[in-house]
Amino acid sequence: MSDLIEIVDSLENRISKLLHQFNKLKQQNTVLEEKIKELEDTSKLQIDQIRQWEEKFSALKNANAMLGSDEYKRETKLKINALIREIDTCITQLSE
Secondary structure, eight states: OHHHHHHHHHHHHHHHHHHHHHHHHHHHHHHHHHHHHHHHHHHHHHHHHHHHHHHHHHHHHHHHHHTTOSSSHHHHHHHHHHHHHHHHHHHHHHHO
8 A cells, every 4th residue: 555655646746747847848938939039020120121221232333333333334224224115115005
């Protein structure tokens, strides 16, 4: 009978330890999920900032090319030609 009581006590102890570990891991999981959310939000903001800087850089390249810089002149000419083609297409569609 005493062996049975010891076994039951041992099981209770183990169950108690497991429940404690479970609760501890549950809290850690919650903290890590919050951290992931924060990092995802930060990442989205940084991606938006990168896009804005790329747009500004592109505009500066075009302005620099128009001011006489040979470095980006070809790209700017290609963009201007593409815009002219789009305008021609729009005019054609409007005249139909």
